Amino acid sequence: xxxxxxxxxxxxxxxxxxxxxxxxxxxxxxxxxxxxxxxxxxxxxxxxxxxxxxxxxxxxxxxxxxxxxxxxxxxxxxxxxxxxxxxxxxxxxxxxxxxxxxxxxxxxxxxxxxxxxxxxxxxxxxxxxxxxxxxxxxxxxxxxxxxxxxxxxxxxxxxxxxxxxxxxxxxxxxxxxxxxxxxxxxxxxxxxxxxxxxxxxxxxxxxxxxxxxxxxxxxxxxxxxxxxxxx
Ligand SMILES: [Zn+2]
Numbered sequence: 001x002x003x004x005x006x007x008x009x010x011x012x013x014x015x016x017x018x019x020x021x022x023x024x025x026x027x028x029x030x031x032x033x034x035x036x037x038x039x040x041x042x043x044x045x046x047x048x049x050x051x052x053x054x055x056x057x058x059x060x061x062x063x064x065x066x067x068x069x070x071x072x073x074x075x076x077x078x079x080x081x082x083x084x085x086x087x088x089x090x091x092x093x094x095x096x097x098x099x100x101x102x103x104x105x106x107x108x109x110x111x112x113x114x115x116x117x118x119x120x121x122x123x124x125x126x127x128x129x130x131x132x133x134x135x136x137x138x139x140x141x142x143x144x145x146x147x148x149x150x151x152x153x154x155x156x157x158x159x160x161x162x163x164x165x166x167x168x169x170x171x172x173x174x175x176x177x178x179x180x181x182x183x184x185x186x187x188x189x190x191x192x193x194x195x196x197x198x199x200x201x202x203x204x205x206x207x208x209x210x211x212x213x214x215x216x217x218x219x220x221x222x223x224x225x226x227x228x229x230x231x
Pocket of ligand 1: 010
């Protein structure tokens with residue numbers, strides 16, 4: 001069996017409702033990491049995601065590289081998005097049970113890493129349950145101790161841009177790579193994943209319904225999607 005929790009970053013976007021509808025038609029509850037600025041821009045779409053069963057987490061207000069910020073600036077940015085998300089949940093009429101957090105670019109703050117982890121812990125942020133992950137490297141890197149949520153497989157589809165040289169084919173290669181240099185092989189029997197996809201309208205323009213293409217294939221390959229759980 002291959003198990004996966006789907007996470008989608010940089011919500012909200014114009015294509016968020018279509019993604020949510022697709023996920024619900026396949027019985028998938030995803031953890032959507034929301035950027036405050038994007039939520040403010042596509043507020044109704046973020047409300048739609050909450051009303052339709054998705055869980056929204058904090059992915060910062062302005063999507064900075066946290067290693068370039070002071071601890072104070074970092075905390076300010078995270079808390080600014082907490083205000084946005086508290087209001088969003090309230091406006092959607094949905095109880096906010098969990099407060100997961102993901103750093104943009106997986107940048108945990110460089111020299112400020114320990115201080116930021118302590119902040120997340122003290123503020124009661126929730127960790128996505130990772131005890132099922134079978135990878136030695138997850139523990140060797142201390143990811144089992146961190147409060148924020150990284151990923152085990154990145155589709156990297158956000159690199160598909162005009163002139164980037166990265167194409168849909170490269171995503172398919174990643175999906176089918178059984179021996180990746182980083183992270184874990186997506187389709188290796190027995191693996192368990194936190195999958196990383198993005199809600200980007202730029203990707204939608206170049207590869208319509210990219211999320212359906214990739215996730216339909218995983219479902220066909222027997223990947224079982226679990227509802228996000230927190231510890
Ligand atoms: Zn992001």
